[in-house]
Amino acid sequence: MRQPFQSSHGRAGSALASLALLQEYRYHWRHSIQSPADWYPSVHLISHLVHFLSPFAQPCTMNKRISIQDLRPGMYITGMDRSWFKTPFLRHKWTIKREDEIALLRNYGIKEVQIDTEKGCDLAETSAVQHTSEDQDLSPTTPLTSLWVGSGPNPDDIEAARLLRAEAISTMEVFFRQMEAPTPQHIREVRSVVSILLDGILDHQAAMVSLIQMRRFDPNLASHGVDTGMLAMAIGQEHGCDPTQLKLVGLAALLHDVGQLRLPLNMIRKVERFTPQEQKLMQAHCEMGVAILKQLPDIPDESKQMVLDHHERLDGSGYPKGLRGLQISELTQILSIADTYDAQISGRCSCPPVPPARALSELYQAAVEGQYHLYLVQRLIQLLGVYPIGSLVRLNTGEQAVVVWVSSHSRMTPTIKLLKDSLDQPYPEQAIIDLAAQSPTTPLRSIEKALDPSREGWDMSKILEALW
Incomplete structure (x- = not known):
């Protein structure tokens, strides 16, 4: 019988050893989750997955927790004693370069941090170690618009993004199956996915966005949420949204169609066009979604509002309330654009998939006609090109x-x-x-x-x- 999953703390001797450990995690994910009590290890699975996917990561790290009083420039932070989602920082992983960054951490009530002594200084060291240019980009004060992935398809980035997306979808699939009895642990799982996807967008933006173009017809609720989340955060990054805004729109994107869990399954999978009665029922999924989210603790009101409004349109032609103009937030518009584009290329809600270039053209025309902010659709075109990957x-x-x-x-x-x-x-x-x-x-x-x-x-x- 296969032994229960155990984390390895020894250094992997090669890339093959790292891959073997990754496969062990995947086995645990597929075979060990039997009840909500088994959910917690999946958080570790995802965090370790990101570690292996990082192109600059070592097979394992030397982490230790220290007091904020002992934190010094040159140390590499890998975590802190406060939820990532409740901080204004772009990441919880970066190299401390200045004393004012430590002061900023203190101001937000951080008392302990975790450091990686292989990537940065240890307590006994007095001089900062050399870091890669990636490390230098990870300061919480770095503008989002300066973090841009270089051009050219990097096979390692593509494979890293592919694995990251697959595990994020697996997490969301389990989450949606547990919605009959939601717990605080469930939403912590979703926030972990937001964190992982945001890291992926910042590290491998081009690769992450390209995966959305590559997949086949897939009506799966989890994959649509993950892909919409990746695209919404990429648009937000391109537009200059701050870290808090990216987290809010990312969370809303993952959950924006959760109300469809209350709809008949045969209706969700229907390939023919909806009848008028079915269309009316489908339009109720926004309000159903918010009703579900109200059962979950710590969902920000802004994210719940985006879930409710993601089918509203600037010209008043949307639903459920027919909102117009400034009644619809900019973050909701970003989510709406990402949702519409992904739904078109993947084929959802009884509509067949359309080619990426056509989907982009139709979205642009809808913006010209007043349904979306044209400048936000232009951000999407800047990301994908006039002829997106897969055209x-x-x-x-x-x-x-x-x-x-x-x-x-x-x-x-x-x-x-x-x-x-x-x-x-x-x-x-x-x-x-x-x-x-x-x-x-x-x-x-x-x-x-x-x-x-x-x-x-x-x-x-x-x-x-x-x-x-």
Whole structure:
């Protein structure tokens, strides 16, 4: 019989040892949770998962708890004695560089912190150790807009984001199954997911956002919540939201469709269009969701309001109250835009999925017509590009290609993978072209228009998964 899960505190000797430990966690997650009492280890699972996914992480760390009185510049903080969600700090992991940062911690009532003596100074050390540029970006005073992921698909980032997303979805699936008897532990689990996703957005923004484009049709409530959360926090980061705002919109995004748990299952999975009666029942999920959330402790009022209002539109055409203009908060608008885009590309609520470029175009047109703030939709376009990852396009040469990467420096000229030549014949070999860096000695390719993958017989998610 397999032994119960136990955490390992010894240094892993290799990447394979780290992977083995990760698989042990995954086994525990799949096979050991039998009751709400078994939930707590999953928090450790996620925190350890992030440790392994960090490109700068060591196989294990040397952590110790110290008094705030002993904290000094040069030490690397990995945690503190107050919930991350109840602090204004972007993270609970960064290198202390100045005395005023320690004073800020004291001002917020922090009495103890946990430090990593491998990444920073120990109590006996007097000089700061050298850190990577990533460490230097993690000060709580660093502006969000300065944290930008470099261009180019990094396979390690993609795989890290893939695993992170999968575990976040697993956590949310268990959470939704336990909603009949909610406890304070349940909401702590959800906040853990918010923390993990925000870390992922800050570390691997391009990779995290790209995963949303890569997946196949998936009506799952948990995956929609996680993907909407990733996208909403990415839009918020691009827009310059502060850490508290990102946490609020991230929490609301994870829970925004929780009211659908009160709807008939066959209705949620329906692929045909709703009848008028079904549509009316579906529109009640916003108020049902808030009723559920009122049973949970410590859900911020701002997040509950976003859950209630996420289908409201600036022109008054939304529901449940038909709010207009300034009656709808900016964070709610961010959530609405992320929710609408993800619902379109994944196919939800009896609607088939649509190609990313078309979904973006329809969202932009809706903003022009007054349903959304145009500047917030433009933030989404800045994130995804005019032709988002996974878009099937026709080139000026008559070739077909799929967009595989969009650089932050060249939104109109993404990196593509050629699929068919101008004679409609498939390319025998993998041909990747960066449209922003073409040789002047060859005919220049450019995107002419977006195509519908289903009509052309392509599965974009399969192509991207095979490529990455």
